[in-house]
Amino acid sequence: MSTSDQQAPPRRLAMPELLIGIGLLACAAAVAWQTLAIPVSPLYSKVGPTVFPYLTMTGMLVLSLLLIVAALRGGWQPEEEKETPTDWKAMGFVAAGLVANLLLIHPLGFTAASVIMFVLICYGFGSKHPLRDALLGLILALAAYFGFARALGVNIGAGFIENQLNSVIDAIIGMARG
Structure with missing residues (x-):
């Protein structure tokens, strides 16, 4: 059997990694929800008390989406780590x-x-x-x-x-x- 006849195993959904990505997405949603509740004085021009929470939420959102995509592609953990x-x-x-x-x-x-x-x-x-x-x-x-x-x-x-x-x-x- 030649190497061209061998096929790579099909990618499987990595459920634990998917759950981590979804959990981080839920945390980003909670940060957004709580940030919207912060009272902002009209005295603030551009930088107010919500800037850093929104930056944090954006970072969490991007990371969660990257984690979810990685999980859908089979996960990011090497096989030997999955056995630990x-x-x-x-x-x-x-x-x-x-x-x-x-x-x-x-x-x-x-x-x-x-x-x-x-x-x-x-x-x-x-x-x-x-x-x-x-x-x-x-x-x-x-x-x-x-x-x-x-x-x-x-x-x-x-x-x-x-x-x-x-x-x-x-x-x-x-x-x-x-």
Whole structure:
């Protein structure tokens, strides 16, 4: 039998990959829905509080469509990866991080909840350096918080840490002006 007589196996629908693409598409729809609910003052000219959520939603939409197309073409995972068992313990830490963020953002504030989420997710991905992860999570969370709070004027969940830092920043600004 020659190589021209052999045919490649027909492409199959990769159901797990398709579900990931559809899930990401649903997340993009949720971002769009929630972004439409953000009140926008007519004082904003072009850049307002909805610019970054719309950019995020657009990126999620494009990625979800690419994932769905890849799944319809047989998936993106190599065959040997499809045989790898799911690490449920790692998946549990990632899920715990996301749930912890959801439950703790109101009582503790954005920064503390984000640091806890970051450490749990890093551990789920195999990190064995929780102090380094907490410090990196703190830097990223503070940058995100102050980017939204100070630059865009959007409160994404001030807690003890944010309130203390805001007091220090306001005092420094007050001394600089006076």
